[in-house]
Amino acid sequence: MAVPSRGRTSEILSSLPLHILLYVNMVYYIFYFLATLAMIIYKSQVFSYPDEFLAPDLAVLFLMAILEVPRLYLGFKGNLTEAEAPLGLSLGLTVGSVLLCVYLLLWQSYVLWADVLLNAVLLAAYGLESGLKVTAIAAFVS
Structure with missing residues (x-):
């Protein structure tokens, strides 16, 4: 049963x-982070992983995790x-x-092929999410 509005029209744009x-x-990013971290550890043990390249790869992964928290928070907050x-x-x-x-x-x-697969899924999700964000922003502005 719909509740009648009292002279006010409010449209949900979220x-x-x-x-x-x-x-x-x-949820996927938690899996992505853990899987990528495990693969970096695996690669450093199995392959002759140059020590000077291990730190930048780990730094990029942790920087990405730090960036993901405000990105998702602002996305949820802005949409809601x-x-x-x-x-x-x-x-x-x-x-x-x-x-x-x-x-x-x-x-x-x-x-590794697993890196390619994990990153391809994440990039596809980022692309789809970006398109939906642009659409939502356009709906909020109009």
Whole structure:
């Protein structure tokens, strides 16, 4: 049974697909971080991993994890409060996450097929999420 509005029309502009994708991305990123960390440890034990390249690869992974927390928080907050600014900031942080993901995909010392698969899924999720963020921001502005 619908509750009649009292002379006020309020339309919900929050994006349910964006909210679901942010949640799925949060869960996937935990798996991604643990799997990538395990693979870096594996590669450093099995292959002749140069010590001077181990630290930058780990630093990029941990920087990406640090960047992921505010990116997801601002995405959730911006979508639920229907505010453009947090969603726009989240979109900007997504660009940084994409660059770090591309580094782990192309420029780390050893790239295994599992690295390619994990990073391809994450990049696809970032792309879809970015499109939904732009659509949500457009809906909030209009």
